[in-house]
Amino acid sequence: MFLNEMQEEVRETTRSFVDNVIRPAAEALDREERFPAEIYEEMGKLGLFGIAVPEELGGPGFDTLTYAVVMEELSRGYASVADQCGLVELISTLLVRHGTPEQQKMLPDILSMKRKVAYCITEPEAGTDVSGIRTTAVRDGDGWVLNGGKIWIHNAPVADTGFVLARTDKEAGNRGMSIFIVDLHAKGVERGPKEHKMGQRASQVGALDFSDVRLGSDALLGEMNRGFHMMMSVLDKGRVGIAALAVGIAQAGLEAAVDYAGTRKQFGKHISEFQGVQWLLADMAKDIEAARLLVHSAATKIDRGQDATRSCSMAKCFAGDMAVARTADAVQVFGGSGYIRGFEVERLYRDAKITQIYEGTNQIQRMIIARELLRKGARA
Amino acid sequence: MKILVPVKRVVDYNVRIRVRPDGSGVDLANVKMSMNPFDEIAVEEAIRLKEKGVATEVVVVSIGVAQAKDTLRTALAMGADRAILVTATDDVNVDLEPLSVAQILSKVVANEQPGLVIAGKQAIDNDMNATGQMLAALLGWGQGTFASSVTIEDGSALVTREVDGGLQTIKLKLPAVVTTDLRLNEPRYVALPNIMKAKKKPLEEVSLDTLGVAVRSRLTVLKTVEPPQRHAGVKVGSVDELVSKLKNEAGVL
Numbered sequence: 001m002f003l004n005e006m007q008e009e010v011r012e013t014t015r016s017f018v019d020n021v022i023r024p025a026a027e028a029l030d031r032e033e034r035f036p037a038e039i040y041e042e043m044g045k046l047g048l049f050g051i052a053v054p055e056e057l058g059g060p061g062f063d064t065l066t067y068a069v070v071m072e073e074l075s076r077g078y079a080s081v082a083d084q085c086g087l088v089e090l091i092s093t094l095l096v097r098h099g100t101p102e103q104q105k106m107l108p109d110i111l112s113m114k115r116k117v118a119y120c121i122t123e124p125e126a127g128t129d130v131s132g133i134r135t136t137a138v139r140d141g142d143g144w145v146l147n148g149g150k151i152w153i154h155n156a157p158v159a160d161t162g163f164v165l166a167r168t169d170k171e172a173g174n175r176g177m178s179i180f181i182v183d184l185h186a187k188g189v190e191r192g193p194k195e196h197k198m199g200q201r202a203s204q205v206g207a208l209d210f211s212d213v214r215l216g217s218d219a220l221l222g223e224m225n226r227g228f229h230m231m232m233s234v235l236d237k238g239r240v241g242i243a244a245l246a247v248g249i250a251q252a253g254l255e256a257a258v259d260y261a262g263t264r265k266q267f268g269k270h271i272s273e274f275q276g277v278q279w280l281l282a283d284m285a286k287d288i289e290a291a292r293l294l295v296h297s298a299a300t301k302i303d304r305g306q307d308a309t310r311s312c313s314m315a316k317c318f319a320g321d322m323a324v325a326r327t328a329d330a331v332q333v334f335g336g337s338g339y340i341r342g343f344e345v346e347r348l349y350r351d352a353k354i355t356q357i358y359e360g361t362n363q364i365q366r367m368i369i370a371r372e373l374l375r376k377g378a379r380a
Numbered sequence: 381m382k383i384l385v386p387v388k389r390v391v392d393y394n395v396r397i398r399v400r401p402d403g404s405g406v407d408l409a410n411v412k413m414s415m416n417p418f419d420e421i422a423v424e425e426a427i428r429l430k431e432k433g434v435a436t437e438v439v440v441v442s443i444g445v446a447q448a449k450d451t452l453r454t455a456l457a458m459g460a461d462r463a464i465l466v467t468a469t470d471d472v473n474v475d476l477e478p479l480s481v482a483q484i485l486s487k488v489v490a491n492e493q494p495g496l497v498i499a500g501k502q503a504i505d506n507d508m509n510a511t512g513q514m515l516a517a518l519l520g521w522g523q524g525t526f527a528s529s530v531t532i533e534d535g536s537a538l539v540t541r542e543v544d545g546g547l548q549t550i551k552l553k554l555p556a557v558v559t560t561d562l563r564l565n566e567p568r569y570v571a572l573p574n575i576m577k578a579k580k581k582p583l584e585e586v587s588l589d590t591l592g593v594a595v596r597s598r599l600t601v602l603k604t605v606e607p608p609q610r611h612a613g614v615k616v617g618s619v620d621e622l623v624s625k626l627k628n629e630a631g632v633l
């Protein structure tokens with residue numbers, strides 16, 4: 001939308017780092033499925049983690065719109081790197097809102113990536129329907145004992161600290177879950193192997209198993225039995241982040257497609273001179289712009305303290321669907337080359353798909369949009 | 381020691397330049413503008429000297445339109461302490477001539493009394509390569525141009541200059557003017573928290589009247605033209621053909 005000077009400057013700064021450091025590294029990171037510790041260390045120094053963490057807690061203290069701008073730019077370089085930024089943002093938002101001063105002391109280490117974190121919700125029987133989780137934390141003296149298992153947890157193979165959703169009251173449904181801060185190097189924690197994924201392959205995703213893991217009295221984050229609600233309270237921001245990430249992937253595809261169309265010749269002309277190709281490029285550009293505007297509008301609503309739920313779901317759903325469709329177009333503009341490993345657009349198409357699945361599947365986003373419409377009325 | 385760094389707002393180096401239809405200059409409306417890359421190197425050098433404890437304060441100054449404030453904010457976010465904007469025009473298409481800029485800078489120098497001025501060797505828009513030299517002349521200071529290394533010791537600056545065919549090291553008595561070449565340093569990325577902090581650093585605006593200088597133009601632009609289109613190359617069939625073409629057509633052998 002219409003960014004202020006400071007947001008523009010953040011965008012320019014992030015972009016130059018992305019163009020020089022992240023985008024050139026993406027192809028190899030994807031091929032090797034490697035965790036880019038050195039890039040994250042540099043990002044930590046530049047304040048590219050925990051964008052909205054207040055200055056007094058060690059962050060840059062920007063608003064949600066600035067966070068969305070950073071996410072888009074990072075993702076334009078490589079979506080896995082942006083997703084790491086999104087993960088750190090979620091965890092630090094939880095800590096800022098619900099952490100004790102003692103717990104908040106870990107923020108600087110989280111923002112510098114000295115301490116790697118994981119957000120552990122999903123289980124084999126509980127994906128979209130979080131209320132199905134079976135991991136339990138049972139009172140034991142002044143602490144708890146944790147048992148259960150999580151799957152598809154981003155950073156699980158490398159993380160130091162898990163933020164784990166566990167059941168603390170069997171009878172109470174959504175009002176019987178709590179979030180615990182768990183040392184993943186502790187006794188009783190087992191890590192599964194790294195999953196080999198379709199896209200965002202530098203993101204290390206895997207399972208965690210907890211058997212009789214002892215938690216101290218300081219492990220509980222926020223209020224007992226309010227874990228589900230705390231998780232839901234950061235979902236809006238999470239969705240804006242993933243929506244911006246989807247826009248960044250598609251934007252990289254558009255840039256690559258425009259460049260290629262202006263150099264590739266067939267029938268004695270640049271393919272950019274053929275209307276069939278021009279219409280592909282035009283559709284890509286207009287849908288990316290529309291998604292970006294949805295993202296900025298949703299972020300602005302959050303910043304103004306307005307009800308943002310419908311906007312955030314619309315942004316996430318539209319941007320995810322758009323990214324998959326428009327990176328497919330980018331592959332199309334490249335012809336056969338677009339189908340070959342090593343060409344950026346081939347990776348972008350794979351990286352885009354997950355944006356329709358994580359942070360609430362796009363079916364769920366549509367459910368939320370419809371629910372909000374039917375509850376609060378259809379007026380804009 | 382205080383260091384003064386002049387910074388210019390120029391067309392971003394990534395922008396595809398278009399000449400205005402009347403040939404009076406380059407189209408600057410709605411074009412992305414950034415800090416002149418050589419000035420970025422100058423700011424970086426000044427900040428490094430401050431970090432080493434050699435300098436105590438880094439002041440950046442820009443001369444031109446109000447929008448140059450953005451450029452100054454970037455310099456503040458990199459680590460400069462304070463900024464001065466000399467508002468010299470409200471027309472983004474006006475490009476002040478080097479002598480005018482040097483005259484204005486000499487007034488700023490008189491007010492600020494820096495021990496060193498570090499400027500870019502040239503601005504990438506008009507490539508004049510003159511402001512630093514003219515400023516040194518107006519002030520009667522020594523100058524070390526095209527610097528690839530700067531060391532301060534005992535009231536002097538040791539400046540290694542990139543000259544044709546090699547490097548030359550000279551010793552300048554301070555105060556002096558140094559202009560930066562490409563290899564002096566690699567400017568840092570701005571850290572996000574510093575963008576926020578730069579908002580709170582002082583940025584003073586002064587007018588030409590306050591400084592007591594008048595801008596007079598001495599140069600007239602007759603025309604501006606696009607570089608000629610590059611033509612496609614030709615493939616040669618053999619080394620003999622290549623040698624013959626280089627001899628007879630290109631005239632380089």
Ligand SMILES: Cc1cc2nc3c(=O)[nH]c(=O)nc-3n(C[C@H](O)[C@H](O)[C@H](O)COP(=O)(O)OP(=O)(O)OC[C@H]3O[C@@H](n4cnc5c(N)ncnc54)[C@H](O)[C@@H]3O)c2cc1C
Binds near residue numbers: 120153205
């Ligand atoms: C790369 C990657 C990273 C991940 N990172 C994390 C992480 O860090 N932490 C974490 O906790 N989890 C993580 N996940 C898990 C992710 O959040 C889940 O995959 C997601 O919530 C979907 O759950 P599921 O896979 O079990 O699908 P399911 O819930 O089984 O859904 C299958 C299909 O059914 C549809 N569906 C389900 N319910 C309904 C309904 N009521 N109406 C209509 N359609 C419905 C879904 O939309 C989907 O299309 C990650 C997953 C991946 C692949």
Ligand SMILES: Cc1cc2nc3c(=O)[nH]c(=O)nc-3n(C[C@H](O)[C@H](O)[C@H](O)COP(=O)(O)OP(=O)(O)OC[C@H]3O[C@@H](n4cnc5c(N)ncnc54)[C@H](O)[C@@H]3O)c2cc1C
Binds near residue numbers: 265274276333
């Ligand atoms: C996995 C794979 C297997 C293959 N196997 C074989 C094989 O066994 N044998 C073989 O000979 N080839 C094979 N190919 C090559 C394949 O046939 C070509 O990739 C295909 O013909 C497209 O040509 P191109 O890749 O050069 O794309 P281009 O021709 O460069 O096309 C690029 C884009 O421009 C568009 N375009 C081009 N001209 C026009 C126009 N006039 N108007 C509108 N749009 C236009 C195209 O539709 C496309 O979107 C294979 C390719 C792949 C990826």
